[in-house]
Amino acid sequence: MSDFHSIDSRTHVRKxxxxxxxxxxxxxxxxxxxxVHLPFIAALIVAxxxxxxxxxxxxxxxxxxxxERKMIYALLVLTVVFFVALMFLPMLHHSDPGMVG
Amino acid sequence: MQIPYNAVERPDTGLYNAKLGIWLFLASEVxxxxxxxxxxxxxxxxxxxxPHGWEILNVPLATVNTIVLISSSVTMVMSxxxxxxxxxxxxxxxxxxxxxxxxxxxxxKAFEYGAKFEHGLLPSTSNFFxxxxxxxxxxxxxxxxxxxxxxxxxxxxxxxxTTDPARFINRIEVAGLxxxxxDLVWIFLFPILYLL
Numbered sequence: 001m002s003d004f005h006s007i008d009s010r011t012h013v014r015k016x017x018x019x020x021x022x023x024x025x026x027x028x029x030x031x032x033x034x035x036v037h038l039p040f041i042a043a044l045i046v047a048x049x050x051x052x053x054x055x056x057x058x059x060x061x062x063x064x065x066x067x068e069r070k071m072i073y074a075l076l077v078l079t080v081v082f083f084v085a086l087m088f089l090p091m092l093h094h095s096d097p098g099m100v101g
Numbered sequence: 102m103q104i105p106y107n108a109v110e111r112p113d114t115g116l117y118n119a120k121l122g123i124w125l126f127l128a129s130e131v132x133x134x135x136x137x138x139x140x141x142x143x144x145x146x147x148x149x150x151x152p153h154g155w156e157i158l159n160v161p162l163a164t165v166n167t168i169v170l171i172s173s174s175v176t177m178v179m180s181x182x183x184x185x186x187x188x189x190x191x192x193x194x195x196x197x198x199x200x201x202x203x204x205x206x207x208x209x210k211a212f213e214y215g216a217k218f219e220h221g222l223l224p225s226t227s228n229f230f231x232x233x234x235x236x237x238x239x240x241x242x243x244x245x246x247x248x249x250x251x252x253x254x255x256x257x258x259x260x261x262x263t264t265d266p267a268r269f270i271n272r273i274e275v276a277g278l279x280x281x282x283x284d285l286v287w288i289f290l291f292p293i294l295y296l297l
Contacts, residue, residue, distance in 0.1 A: 059281070089143075
Protein backbone atom coordinates (compact mmCIF):
# COMPACT_ATOMS: atom_id res chain seq x y z
CA MET A 1 0.00 0.00 0.00
CA SER A 2 1.77 3.05 -1.29
CA ASP A 3 -0.22 5.52 0.82
CA PHE A 4 0.93 3.83 4.04
CA HIS A 5 4.13 5.92 4.30
CA SER A 6 2.20 9.17 4.54
CA ILE A 7 0.11 7.96 7.47
CA ASP A 8 1.38 7.63 11.03
CA SER A 9 2.36 3.96 11.31
CA ARG A 10 1.53 3.98 15.04
CA THR A 11 -2.12 4.50 14.07
CA HIS A 12 -1.91 1.33 11.98
CA VAL A 13 -0.23 -0.67 14.71
CA ARG A 14 -2.93 0.44 17.18
CA LYS A 15 -5.57 -0.61 14.65
CA UNK A 16 -3.99 -4.06 14.28
CA UNK A 17 -3.99 -4.46 18.06
CA UNK A 18 -7.69 -3.53 18.30
CA UNK A 19 -8.44 -6.13 15.61
CA UNK A 20 -6.39 -8.67 17.56
CA UNK A 21 -8.34 -7.97 20.79
CA UNK A 22 -11.64 -8.20 18.88
CA UNK A 23 -10.64 -11.56 17.38
CA UNK A 24 -9.74 -12.87 20.85
CA UNK A 25 -13.06 -11.73 22.33
CA UNK A 26 -15.01 -13.28 19.43
CA UNK A 27 -13.11 -16.56 19.86
CA UNK A 28 -14.05 -16.66 23.54
CA UNK A 29 -17.69 -15.83 22.65
CA UNK A 30 -18.01 -18.55 20.00
CA UNK A 31 -16.47 -21.20 22.31
CA UNK A 32 -18.68 -20.09 25.24
CA UNK A 33 -21.82 -20.28 23.09
CA UNK A 34 -20.88 -23.84 22.07
CA UNK A 35 -21.06 -24.92 25.74
CA VAL A 36 -24.74 -23.82 25.86
CA HIS A 37 -25.57 -26.62 23.37
CA LEU A 38 -28.14 -24.68 21.36
CA PRO A 39 -30.31 -26.55 18.83
CA PHE A 40 -28.23 -27.33 15.72
CA ILE A 41 -29.65 -24.68 13.38
CA ALA A 42 -29.34 -21.91 16.01
CA ALA A 43 -25.79 -23.03 16.89
CA LEU A 44 -24.87 -23.10 13.19
CA ILE A 45 -26.21 -19.59 12.58
CA VAL A 46 -24.44 -18.15 15.65
CA ALA A 47 -21.14 -19.91 14.78
CA UNK A 48 -21.24 -18.74 11.15
CA UNK A 49 -22.12 -15.14 12.07
CA UNK A 50 -19.21 -14.94 14.54
CA UNK A 51 -16.81 -16.65 12.09
CA UNK A 52 -17.90 -14.24 9.33
CA UNK A 53 -17.23 -11.20 11.56
CA UNK A 54 -13.79 -12.60 12.43
CA UNK A 55 -13.07 -13.32 8.76
CA UNK A 56 -14.17 -9.79 7.79
CA UNK A 57 -11.79 -8.31 10.39
CA UNK A 58 -8.84 -10.40 9.15
CA UNK A 59 -9.58 -9.76 5.46
CA UNK A 60 -10.44 -6.09 5.97
CA UNK A 61 -7.54 -5.04 8.17
CA UNK A 62 -4.73 -7.61 7.99
CA UNK A 63 -5.24 -8.21 4.24
CA UNK A 64 -6.03 -4.49 3.68
CA UNK A 65 -9.24 -5.18 1.79
CA UNK A 66 -10.91 -2.06 3.17
CA UNK A 67 -8.62 0.05 0.99
CA GLU A 68 -7.68 -2.14 -1.95
CA ARG A 69 -7.62 -1.62 -5.72
CA LYS A 70 -10.69 -2.21 -7.90
CA MET A 71 -9.00 -5.11 -9.70
CA ILE A 72 -8.84 -7.12 -6.44
CA TYR A 73 -12.50 -6.38 -5.63
CA ALA A 74 -13.52 -7.54 -9.14
CA LEU A 75 -11.54 -10.74 -8.67
CA LEU A 76 -13.14 -11.36 -5.27
CA VAL A 77 -16.69 -10.75 -6.52
CA LEU A 78 -16.10 -13.44 -9.14
CA THR A 79 -14.66 -15.77 -6.48
CA VAL A 80 -17.65 -15.21 -4.18
CA VAL A 81 -20.10 -16.00 -7.03
CA PHE A 82 -18.38 -19.32 -7.75
CA PHE A 83 -17.98 -20.11 -4.04
CA VAL A 84 -21.71 -19.56 -3.38
CA ALA A 85 -22.55 -21.76 -6.38
CA LEU A 86 -20.26 -24.45 -4.96
CA MET A 87 -21.96 -24.25 -1.55
CA PHE A 88 -25.41 -24.68 -3.08
CA LEU A 89 -24.31 -27.54 -5.34
CA PRO A 90 -25.21 -30.22 -2.74
CA MET A 91 -28.83 -28.95 -2.76
CA LEU A 92 -29.19 -30.05 -6.39
CA HIS A 93 -29.50 -33.65 -5.31
CA HIS A 94 -32.93 -32.86 -3.86
CA SER A 95 -34.20 -32.15 -7.37
CA ASP A 96 -32.51 -35.18 -8.87
CA PRO A 97 -35.22 -37.81 -9.50
CA GLY A 98 -32.59 -40.54 -9.74
CA MET A 99 -31.41 -39.85 -6.21
CA VAL A 100 -32.73 -41.98 -3.38
CA GLY A 101 -32.91 -40.62 0.18
CA MET B 102 16.17 -10.34 -17.48
CA GLN B 103 14.40 -7.89 -15.19
CA ILE B 104 10.95 -9.02 -14.05
CA PRO B 105 8.62 -6.05 -14.60
CA TYR B 106 6.38 -4.46 -11.96
CA ASN B 107 7.66 -6.33 -8.91
CA ALA B 108 8.24 -3.13 -6.94
CA VAL B 109 6.19 -0.47 -8.73
CA GLU B 110 2.53 -0.78 -9.63
CA ARG B 111 1.36 -1.54 -13.17
CA PRO B 112 -0.57 1.46 -14.52
CA ASP B 113 -3.47 -0.65 -15.87
CA THR B 114 -4.11 -2.86 -12.80
CA GLY B 115 -2.87 -0.42 -10.15
CA LEU B 116 -1.06 -3.37 -8.52
CA TYR B 117 2.41 -4.84 -8.54
CA ASN B 118 2.31 -8.19 -10.36
CA ALA B 119 2.95 -10.43 -7.36
CA LYS B 120 -0.04 -8.97 -5.53
CA LEU B 121 -2.42 -9.77 -8.39
CA GLY B 122 -0.74 -13.17 -8.61
CA ILE B 123 -1.24 -14.04 -4.94
CA TRP B 124 -4.90 -12.94 -5.03
CA LEU B 125 -5.51 -15.15 -8.09
CA PHE B 126 -3.87 -18.00 -6.20
CA LEU B 127 -5.99 -17.31 -3.11
CA ALA B 128 -9.12 -17.32 -5.32
CA SER B 129 -8.18 -20.85 -6.43
CA GLU B 130 -7.58 -21.76 -2.78
CA VAL B 131 -11.09 -20.56 -1.90
CA UNK B 132 -12.42 -23.03 -4.46
CA UNK B 133 -10.20 -25.84 -3.15
CA UNK B 134 -11.39 -25.46 0.44
CA UNK B 135 -14.88 -24.55 -0.83
CA UNK B 136 -15.14 -27.96 -2.50
CA UNK B 137 -14.30 -29.63 0.81
CA UNK B 138 -16.81 -27.50 2.77
CA UNK B 139 -19.42 -28.28 0.12
CA UNK B 140 -18.68 -32.01 0.42
CA UNK B 141 -18.99 -31.74 4.21
CA UNK B 142 -22.45 -30.13 3.81
CA UNK B 143 -23.53 -32.93 1.46
CA UNK B 144 -22.27 -35.68 3.77
CA UNK B 145 -23.69 -34.12 6.92
CA UNK B 146 -27.12 -33.26 5.52
CA UNK B 147 -27.60 -36.81 4.24
CA UNK B 148 -26.16 -38.65 7.24
CA UNK B 149 -28.59 -40.47 9.51
CA UNK B 150 -26.31 -39.78 12.48
CA UNK B 151 -23.49 -37.27 12.77
CA PRO B 152 -21.61 -36.64 16.02
CA HIS B 153 -21.19 -33.22 17.61
CA GLY B 154 -17.59 -32.09 17.19
CA TRP B 155 -17.40 -31.09 20.86
CA GLU B 156 -18.29 -34.63 21.92
CA ILE B 157 -15.30 -36.30 20.27
CA LEU B 158 -12.76 -33.54 19.54
CA ASN B 159 -10.61 -31.59 21.97
CA VAL B 160 -12.22 -28.11 22.04
CA PRO B 161 -9.81 -26.53 24.61
CA LEU B 162 -6.76 -27.55 22.53
CA ALA B 163 -8.36 -26.26 19.34
CA THR B 164 -9.26 -22.99 21.11
CA VAL B 165 -5.61 -22.55 22.10
CA ASN B 166 -4.64 -23.26 18.49
CA THR B 167 -7.12 -20.62 17.28
CA ILE B 168 -5.53 -18.06 19.60
CA VAL B 169 -2.04 -19.14 18.44
CA LEU B 170 -2.94 -18.77 14.76
CA ILE B 171 -4.62 -15.37 15.26
CA SER B 172 -1.50 -14.23 17.15
CA SER B 173 0.67 -15.40 14.25
CA SER B 174 -1.42 -13.29 11.87
CA VAL B 175 -0.92 -10.21 14.04
CA THR B 176 2.86 -10.71 14.20
CA MET B 177 2.87 -11.23 10.41
CA VAL B 178 1.17 -7.91 9.69
CA MET B 179 3.39 -6.23 12.31
CA SER B 180 6.50 -7.56 10.54
CA UNK B 181 5.32 -5.89 7.33
CA UNK B 182 4.54 -2.64 9.18
CA UNK B 183 8.04 -2.78 10.75
CA UNK B 184 9.62 -2.80 7.30
CA UNK B 185 7.58 0.28 6.36
CA UNK B 186 9.11 1.92 9.44
CA UNK B 187 12.52 0.77 8.05
CA UNK B 188 13.12 -1.19 11.26
CA UNK B 189 14.68 -4.45 10.07
CA UNK B 190 15.47 -5.83 13.56
CA UNK B 191 11.82 -5.39 14.58
CA UNK B 192 10.70 -7.04 11.33
CA UNK B 193 12.82 -10.11 12.12
CA UNK B 194 11.45 -10.35 15.66
CA UNK B 195 7.86 -10.25 14.45
CA UNK B 196 8.39 -12.66 11.53
CA UNK B 197 10.30 -14.95 13.92
CA UNK B 198 7.23 -14.79 16.18
CA UNK B 199 4.99 -15.82 13.29
CA UNK B 200 7.23 -18.82 12.52
CA UNK B 201 7.29 -19.80 16.21
CA UNK B 202 3.48 -19.57 16.53
CA UNK B 203 3.13 -21.68 13.37
CA UNK B 204 5.32 -24.40 14.90
CA UNK B 205 3.30 -24.27 18.14
CA UNK B 206 0.13 -24.72 16.06
CA UNK B 207 1.59 -27.82 14.36
CA UNK B 208 2.83 -29.33 17.64
CA UNK B 209 -0.64 -28.95 19.22
CA LYS B 210 -2.21 -30.43 16.07
CA ALA B 211 0.23 -33.35 16.26
CA PHE B 212 -0.83 -34.00 19.88
CA GLU B 213 -4.46 -33.91 18.79
CA TYR B 214 -3.86 -36.33 15.90
CA GLY B 215 -1.77 -38.59 18.17
CA ALA B 216 -4.57 -38.81 20.75
CA LYS B 217 -7.08 -39.72 18.02
CA PHE B 218 -4.80 -42.41 16.57
CA GLU B 219 -4.21 -43.86 20.06
CA HIS B 220 -7.96 -44.29 20.44
CA GLY B 221 -8.14 -45.96 17.03
CA LEU B 222 -9.92 -42.98 15.49
CA LEU B 223 -8.72 -42.86 11.88
CA PRO B 224 -9.96 -41.27 8.63
CA SER B 225 -11.54 -44.65 7.84
CA THR B 226 -13.49 -44.68 11.14
CA SER B 227 -16.41 -42.55 9.91
CA ASN B 228 -17.36 -39.81 7.47
CA PHE B 229 -16.93 -37.34 10.33
CA PHE B 230 -13.31 -38.36 10.90
CA UNK B 231 -12.67 -38.60 7.15
CA UNK B 232 -13.70 -34.95 6.71
CA UNK B 233 -11.96 -33.90 9.95
CA UNK B 234 -8.60 -35.38 8.92
CA UNK B 235 -8.89 -34.27 5.28
CA UNK B 236 -9.74 -30.66 6.09
CA UNK B 237 -7.41 -30.15 9.05
CA UNK B 238 -4.68 -32.12 7.22
CA UNK B 239 -4.90 -29.94 4.12
CA UNK B 240 -4.92 -26.87 6.36
CA UNK B 241 -1.87 -28.23 8.21
CA UNK B 242 -0.04 -28.64 4.89
CA UNK B 243 -0.75 -24.99 4.18
CA UNK B 244 0.74 -24.07 7.56
CA UNK B 245 3.88 -26.09 6.69
CA UNK B 246 4.09 -24.31 3.30
CA UNK B 247 3.80 -20.94 5.04
CA UNK B 248 6.54 -21.88 7.53
CA UNK B 249 8.93 -22.77 4.67
CA UNK B 250 8.31 -19.46 2.87
CA UNK B 251 8.53 -17.42 6.08
CA UNK B 252 11.79 -19.11 7.17
CA UNK B 253 13.27 -18.28 3.76
CA UNK B 254 12.15 -14.64 4.04
CA UNK B 255 13.43 -14.44 7.63
CA UNK B 256 16.82 -15.97 6.71
CA UNK B 257 18.52 -16.01 3.29
CA UNK B 258 15.69 -14.21 1.49
CA UNK B 259 16.03 -11.17 3.77
CA UNK B 260 19.24 -10.13 1.99
CA UNK B 261 16.97 -8.43 -0.51
CA UNK B 262 16.25 -5.79 2.15
CA THR B 263 19.70 -4.29 1.43
CA THR B 264 19.59 -4.65 -2.37
CA ASP B 265 15.94 -3.94 -3.23
CA PRO B 266 13.92 -2.91 -0.13
CA ALA B 267 10.73 -1.94 -2.00
CA ARG B 268 10.54 -5.39 -3.59
CA PHE B 269 11.28 -7.07 -0.25
CA ILE B 270 8.43 -5.17 1.44
CA ASN B 271 6.13 -6.42 -1.31
CA ARG B 272 7.35 -9.99 -0.81
CA ILE B 273 6.49 -9.78 2.88
CA GLU B 274 3.07 -8.36 2.03
CA VAL B 275 2.42 -11.24 -0.39
CA ALA B 276 3.62 -13.84 2.13
CA GLY B 277 1.36 -12.11 4.68
CA LEU B 278 -1.69 -12.30 2.41
CA UNK B 279 -1.14 -16.06 2.10
CA UNK B 280 -0.64 -16.43 5.85
CA UNK B 281 -3.79 -14.46 6.71
CA UNK B 282 -5.72 -16.69 4.30
CA UNK B 283 -4.49 -19.77 6.21
CA ASP B 284 -5.79 -18.06 9.37
CA LEU B 285 -9.12 -17.31 7.63
CA VAL B 286 -9.62 -20.97 6.70
CA TRP B 287 -9.05 -21.98 10.33
CA ILE B 288 -11.54 -19.34 11.50
CA PHE B 289 -14.24 -21.33 9.64
CA LEU B 290 -12.82 -24.83 10.21
CA PHE B 291 -12.72 -24.39 14.00
CA PRO B 292 -16.44 -23.76 14.66
CA ILE B 293 -17.70 -26.03 11.88
CA LEU B 294 -15.66 -29.08 12.90
CA TYR B 295 -15.27 -28.58 16.66
CA LEU B 296 -18.19 -26.51 17.94
CA LEU B 297 -21.23 -27.88 16.08
